[in-house]
Amino acid sequence: MAAEIVSFMLNGRETVVVTNPLETLQSVLRDRLGYMATKSGCSQGGCGSCTVLVNGEPMVSCLLPAKDIEGQEVTTLEGLTKSGAGEIHPIQQAFYDNFAMQCGYCTPGMIMVSKALIDRAQRAGTHPTHDEIAEAISGNVCRCTGYQSIFEAISDASHRISGHEWSGGRDIGGKTK
Amino acid sequence: MTAENKQAELNVVGHSVPRRDGLGHVKGATVYYEDRQFNDMLYLKMVRSPVAHGRLKGIDFSEAEKVRGFVTALTHKDVPNNIYTILRLIGVGPDDEPVLAEDRVRWKGEAIAAILAETVEAAQRAASLVKLDIEEVEAVFDVEEALKPGAPIIADTGVNYFIYENEMDHRQVRLGDVEKAFQEADYIVESRFQSSPIEHAPTETTGCIVVPEADGRYTVYTNTQALFFSLDNAGITLDLPFEKMHFVGGTSGGGFGGKVDVIVEPIAILAAMKTGRPVKFKYSRPEEMTISSPRGAWRLYYKDGVMKDGRIIARKVTTYADSGAYNRHTPYAVTKHAANAAGPYNIPNVAIDAYCVYTNKAPSSAMRGFAVTMSTWAIEQQMDKIAEVVGLDPWAIRFINAYKDGDMKPHHKVVEDATLIEVMQAAAEMAGVDLPQEYKEMSSMQEVSHG
Numbered sequence: 001m002a003a004e005i006v007s008f009m010l011n012g013r014e015t016v017v018v019t020n021p022l023e024t025l026q027s028v029l030r031d032r033l034g035y036m037a038t039k040s041g042c043s044q045g046g047c048g049s050c051t052v053l054v055n056g057e058p059m060v061s062c063l064l065p066a067k068d069i070e071g072q073e074v075t076t077l078e079g080l081t082k083s084g085a086g087e088i089h090p091i092q093q094a095f096y097d098n099f100a101m102q103c104g105y106c107t108p109g110m111i112m113v114s115k116a117l118i119d120r121a122q123r124a125g126t127h128p129t130h131d132e133i134a135e136a137i138s139g140n141v142c143r144c145t146g147y148q149s150i151f152e153a154i155s156d157a158s159h160r161i162s163g164h165e166w167s168g169g170r171d172i173g174g175k176t177k
Numbered sequence: 178m179t180a181e182n183k184q185a186e187l188n189v190v191g192h193s194v195p196r197r198d199g200l201g202h203v204k205g206a207t208v209y210y211e212d213r214q215f216n217d218m219l220y221l222k223m224v225r226s227p228v229a230h231g232r233l234k235g236i237d238f239s240e241a242e243k244v245r246g247f248v249t250a251l252t253h254k255d256v257p258n259n260i261y262t263i264l265r266l267i268g269v270g271p272d273d274e275p276v277l278a279e280d281r282v283r284w285k286g287e288a289i290a291a292i293l294a295e296t297v298e299a300a301q302r303a304a305s306l307v308k309l310d311i312e313e314v315e316a317v318f319d320v321e322e323a324l325k326p327g328a329p330i331i332a333d334t335g336v337n338y339f340i341y342e343n344e345m346d347h348r349q350v351r352l353g354d355v356e357k358a359f360q361e362a363d364y365i366v367e368s369r370f371q372s373s374p375i376e377h378a379p380t381e382t383t384g385c386i387v388v389p390e391a392d393g394r395y396t397v398y399t400n401t402q403a404l405f406f407s408l409d410n411a412g413i414t415l416d417l418p419f420e421k422m423h424f425v426g427g428t429s430g431g432g433f434g435g436k437v438d439v440i441v442e443p444i445a446i447l448a449a450m451k452t453g454r455p456v457k458f459k460y461s462r463p464e465e466m467t468i469s470s471p472r473g474a475w476r477l478y479y480k481d482g483v484m485k486d487g488r489i490i491a492r493k494v495t496t497y498a499d500s501g502a503y504n505r506h507t508p509y510a511v512t513k514h515a516a517n518a519a520g521p522y523n524i525p526n527v528a529i530d531a532y533c534v535y536t537n538k539a540p541s542s543a544m545r546g547f548a549v550t551m552s553t554w555a556i557e558q559q560m561d562k563i564a565e566v567v568g569l570d571p572w573a574i575r576f577i578n579a580y581k582d583g584d585m586k587p588h589h590k591v592v593e594d595a596t597l598i599e600v601m602q603a604a605a606e607m608a609g610v611d612l613p614q615e616y617k618e619m620s621s622m623q624e625v626s627h628g
Contacts, residue, residue: 036212037205041380041430042462049380077205092203096195104202105380105430111203143380143431 011079381430473541
């Protein structure tokens with residue numbers, strides 16, 4: 001079978017790769033381009049550790065054929081670090097400050113789904129509710145934290161981004177304006 | 178020293194300390210073993226036993242060798258000392274588990290041959306085409322069935338239990354006289370508990386990459402939880418001087434005890450030695466869930482003699498650890514278990530019999546407090562049951578029986594630094610439980626008479 005050429009935007013940069021037919025975006029990012037923040041916990045769409053944003057929406061890159069991202073915008077965790085205000089993005093800072101990671105392996109996927117969730121909530125003028133966070137991270141497995149600190153980090157991040165005071169712990173949801 | 182003084186001197190306890198690796202984690206900059214790329218790397222896939230118990234009579238690689246990208250295959254004949262050295266390295270021994278199966282397979286999934294290929298896909302395809310000549314024999318999956326006369330024998334020692342100090346079929350702990358105390362007890366409370374195996378399911382699966390260096394050494398990038406333990410084991414298994422290996426680790430995408438089994442490194446190093454190329458051996462997600470060792474299942478029987486006032490005067494415990502087909506860490510775990518199987522209670526008459534039993538299942542091993550966790554799980558259910566039988570509050574039954582400094586533990590060690598009472602007092606406060614005054618005033622320090 002013939003190789004395919006795929007061009008797409010990766011973290012704001014034009015990128016062209018040669019791929020095998022049915023090669024996944026995960027394989028393109030990690031093996032061909034060396035973008036290692038995108039993890040590989042199961043390669044069957046079950047753990048969420050390889051989640052990236054495609055046009056702002058979270059997708060598991062291990063199940064996504066690379067040719068489907070032709071002409072699309074892909075964002076990995078490396079892209080978030082670069083584009084965030086200051087050194088790191090407020091979501092990354094909130095994950096760090098709230099101990100929302102331990103071994104760190106699910107963290108890239110968690111942060112990417114959080115980014116999509118918070119962006120959506122911001123557009124609606126709200127902070128994500130507890131149920132919305134649960135729904136958003138339902139495809140991402142964390143074996144260390146027990147998830148509570150992740151809920152808190154996402155709420156904290158949403159408040160930071162809209163310039164609100166976050167009172168911590170159970171302060172989840174509400175309006176941004 | 179008062180509690181306040183202690184607090185003032187502490188720099189970490191009571192303070193929030195940022196994770197050293199936390200910024201790397203949130204930036205995606207932390208380097209896990211698999212985040213390294215090497216030119217010319219080969220991929221290792223295992224040919225595994227499709228049956229739980231059998232005689233291995235032959236391996237035919239002829240179809241596998243035709244797969245495009247196939248490089249070579251390794252069998253037990255290639256392994257210098259074909260045995261894992263887990264027990265010898267923790268001073269228990271003897272070891273029993275081959276790196277690659279020889280003439281028998283003892284669990285479904287046991288490694289038989291290692292396939293090396295240019296891509297993961299080629300390695301997988303070639304492994305699936307290896308023809309195994311295996312005569313399946315009767316298997317046993319239940320710990321008590323495995324100990325009955327006539328049960329299929331799994332271990333080379335000829336018995337389905339680990340032999341302690343070359344003579345004992347199990348671990349025994351004795352204090353006082355349980356049978357006599359049972360005669361004196363107002364109530365006898367008996368229970369049977371059975372736990373299930375538990376997989377750690379780390380989000381990063383077990384694996385390593387081995388790189389042959391120009392100076393003749395092998396760099397081993399691994400997510401093991403036991404770096405030097407893995408190095409020692411690999412050195413003994415491969416007859417390789419320790420200084421020929423450089424283990425690089427410390428970053429693991431979750432372990433919980435599941436990555437202390439030193440399983441992947443020796444064969445990957447051997448593959449790098451044989452081929453002269455970097456080798457990656459990564460468990461697939463299905464392998465992690467079915468091949469990596471789980472927390473072992475335990476069967477526990479408790480028989481307690483209890484007085485009307487709630488005092489437990491006798492406890493007889495008989496337990497069976499399901500070690501699976503090989504030892505791994507279970508014989509050590511059973512010893513630890515036997516010392517703790519009566520719980521943190523002051524019971525004058527105790528008899529504990531703990532067996533490490535082989536079955537035709539995946540070998541079980543370490544996981545978060547293993548062996549003690551399972552007895553605690555059983556004991557605390559038993560305590561609730563006793564409370565119900567005697568008609569006492571579950572808190573009361575625990576305060577009445579809690580051990581204190583100076584009490585004698587079943588394995589004849591005097592209790593020191595007991596904190597059960599204080600922990601329960603704190604837990605009650607956090608849970609909003611108002612304890613009776615006598616329990617609030619209780620202390621783990623024994624009252625000393627000043628006569």
